[in-house]
Amino acid sequence: MMRTRPLKVALLGCGVVGSEVARIMTTHSEDLAARIGAPVELAGVAVRRPSKVRAGIDQALVTTDATALVKRGDIDVVVEVIGGIEPARTLITTAFEHGASVVSANKALIAQDGEALHAAAEQHGRDLYYEAAVAGAIPLIRPLRESLAGDKVNRVLGIVNGTTNFILDKMDSTGAGYQEALDEATALGYAEADPTADVEGFDAAAKAAILAGIAFHTRVRLDDVYREGMTEVTAADFASAKRMGCTIKLLAICERAADGESVTARVHPAMIPLSHPLASVREAYNAVFVEAEAAGQLMFYGPGAGGAPTASAVLGDLVAVCRNKLGEATGPGDSAYTRLPVSSMGAVVTRYHISLDVADKPGVLAQVATVFAEHGVSIDTVRQTGKDGEASLVVVTHRAPDAALTGTVEALRRLDTVRGVASIMRVEGE
């Protein structure tokens, strides 16, 4: 059964993920061959710094000329783990043109240019797989694209960034503030020196765009994703969340509108009930909760980053793409046939937890309640506390459109009796 001519793999990038891919390809070559039906061989490794010593990698395979590598013509599969937009994008399209299928872990690129890349893959009859681009080792793309292919996904609710989950979990469990928790994450290697991409939600937004597109069989661009970081979450917010039986997570939320005619995608911190399966996702773990019409509620949990977990996802794709090559087939490609429009954040309907600093005098609550009513936002509960002449009001609303809540908050800020809006947090997963 086994073909003896090996399939040739070119590796673009040999950092944390790439070196792990190369290592597993070497140490587990017999398993990979058995699972693919043919041996698989590392035929070239493109790097920026060729002089760096890479244990276990034949120096003769190393090149700085990635373009020449993908143009060789004998490469069956290109594994792209360099990240970023360029040169990754050009290398991938060049690979398609020269006979290779591509496995990528590049969330930024797929989120931005997935449509064009899929079109290029299809034009040349190649595969483009990228399980590793979302939530590391957790199988998500394949379950959404294949396992749920006979179902209708209505909602995806996920913790898709390990750095921010680590920080929020620390704040929750120790009472630490944001900066203190970030410092610990940095010291332990969970956060990068410049944590912007993580803490401002850019990383999660790219994943949300990819997930929404696949879940709803439509096109969701990075710009379509509403994004709010988690740098302003405070210990006080966690205290408020606890009083509500909630915790706070940075969530990527992709939803089909109630009428089914549009979708939304967003990333922001939110309170979720402690009873929700996502609430107990600790440290840097990721988890994605999927609600489908027939399947009901599913959750996928695991390590969302790291060299070995990401390599596991890359290699799973590599085996699939190699099998397809052998069978002269391609796997399921892009599916955006529903062409559902993506609505803006204002159309999202959810609940809100609002903390206001107000003047400690009679009539304030009535004023505030009137503003909510005027904007059609129905109040669920109000908690009023006063101390030393200052007072605070915590309002939790029923479900309302985000646009109505924004209007409410703008009007509240104009009230003389409202000194400030201390925090606004959405409440999800109920």
Added chain:
Amino acid sequence: MMRTRPLKVALLGCGVVGSEVARIMTTHSEDLAARIGAPVELAGVAVRRPSKVRAGIDQALVTTDATALVKRGDIDVVVEVIGGIEPARTLITTAFEHGASVVSANKALIAQDGEALHAAAEQHGRDLYYEAAVAGAIPLIRPLRESLAGDKVNRVLGIVNGTTNFILDKMDSTGAGYQEALDEATALGYAEADPTADVEGFDAAAKAAILAGIAFHTRVRLDDVYREGMTEVTAADFASAKRMGCTIKLLAICERAADGESVTARVHPAMIPLSHPLASVREAYNAVFVEAEAAGQLMFYGPGAGGAPTASAVLGDLVAVCRNKLGEATGPGDSAYTRLPVSSMGAVVTRYHISLDVADKPGVLAQVATVFAEHGVSIDTVRQTGKDGEASLVVVTHRAPDAALTGTVEALRRLDTVRGVASIMRVEGE
């Protein structure tokens, strides 16, 4: 792009799952066509009682002659949801012979005859898919077979039976005894009139055999799976578990031995720490925890049974098999190349929680401890309680082979001072 000649599907069985498959095929036909690349048509439905009214199913499609249906020759995919060994087995092999691929939800059949059925599928160049056979809607077979195809799975630890999880969850949360919790499960429709297959672990054992085979790329037969039901779990066991910071779940556990040269598969009730992700799986939900070398710890969670969730899994497979048909390819088939032997239960190494009723007199603990030592089972903690002339000893061991524990317990039973062994429970997931 779209082919216009529809792919023809024969449905064998039209009960809870089958009727839901038929319903979704009708109501979501456009989505299915877009995802497959060709329309898909219900071409025949084989049932036992043709007179029964089935809403939404054209009576002209209904037949009692399943054999004639699978022999028609124009059927592309046979969906088998009748369950049991025969006639399902013969119908599936007949389907392969007559040009059809097969999607099955039949765990008992796949666990017993998976090898022969896979061989028949391969001989005729057909697909055999059965995501629905294990844990209903939860994508498990595909993630294990495909997403983790580049990784090495070392352990699968799952709650794969909703009925028993519902019963154990009730016992845990309400303090009810087994019979009371079973009665509630029966009243709510979670348990069948004869609950034997569930509560004695037969259902979970079939799933364990399937999971172990796929996870370790080997052959695990139903007879290879050690099986212990959960009918003897008591409220006292839950109280003991709580004292240890644990709860009790009926687990299906598939493990690669430490030396990697053999595997084990077993189903039994076990204590697991409350901090383990499986501990918070409530009611009739299922969840499967997978430990892989590179990916680390993954968990898959969702509804493990029910018409719609099972239909979701069946339809996901149906879409994949139809795509393969169109591409004149077949998906990844049987993979049992490692041929790892399956060791018996005695080779399993785990921890134990043992409750003994003992004589309330000096020297008993020393006697008991000597027996453990003589059998090479190291004690972690002992708790001794005495009341009204009776005493009990609770011993928690370190990790030891199951055979050593069995020998220990036999020797304990022979001690005059040991009145009885109240319970023995394994401790997992630490």
